[in-house]
Amino acid sequence: MIIRMSEIPPEGMRFLGEEQSSILDLENEKDISVNGPLYYDLYAQVAPGELIVRGSVGVEMSFRCSRCGEVFQTKVKDGAFVAVREAGMDESVDLTEEIREAIILTFPNYPVCKVDCKGLCVQCGVSLNREKCNCRKREENVWTVLDGLKLK
Numbered sequence: 001m002i003i004r005m006s007e008i009p010p011e012g013m014r015f016l017g018e019e020q021s022s023i024l025d026l027e028n029e030k031d032i033s034v035n036g037p038l039y040y041d042l043y044a045q046v047a048p049g050e051l052i053v054r055g056s057v058g059v060e061m062s063f064r065c066s067r068c069g070e071v072f073q074t075k076v077k078d079g080a081f082v083a084v085r086e087a088g089m090d091e092s093v094d095l096t097e098e099i100r101e102a103i104i105l106t107f108p109n110y111p112v113c114k115v116d117c118k119g120l121c122v123q124c125g126v127s128l129n130r131e132k133c134n135c136r137k138r139e140e141n142v143w144t145v146l147d148g149l150k151l152k
């Protein structure tokens with residue numbers, strides 16, 4: 001996204017719109033996909049020799065859940081985006097790199113499809129969000145048997 005310094009009135013100017021999400025350059029990422037345009041709601045102000053931009057940037061994305069392995073959609077948003085750049089009155093400022101960085105820093109380290117995702121059973125591999133398995137129960141039974149043996 002490019003802002004022309006000469007466009008901005010002394011009181012500042014709001015930029016609201018969408019940008020091709022290809023500027024995020026995430027096409028080759030495994031387990032991550034971008035599902036729509038990048039949207040922004042920014043307020044630009046000019047100070048002597050400087051451009052100050054604040055606001056929010058966001059995009060709809062898909063991640064793979066780190067617990068159950070399902071792909072899920074979520075909104076990635078930086079609501080406190082700030083960029084300050086030196087620029088003269090007749091210059092244009094390209095904020096693409098700042099926006100890209102802000103979005104990437106907002107990615108979850110361990111994406112989960114929902115807070116209470118139960119994940120996969122470590123023994124049989126079923127998704128515990130969708131079905132129950134008997135592994136736990138069996139394990140408990142084994143210990144009960146062993147406890148019984150020890151007592152003898």
Ligand SMILES: [Zn+2]
Nearest residue numbers: 065068113117
């Ligand atoms: Zn999950």
Ligand SMILES: [Zn+2]
Nearest residue numbers: 121124133135
């Ligand atoms: Zn199981």
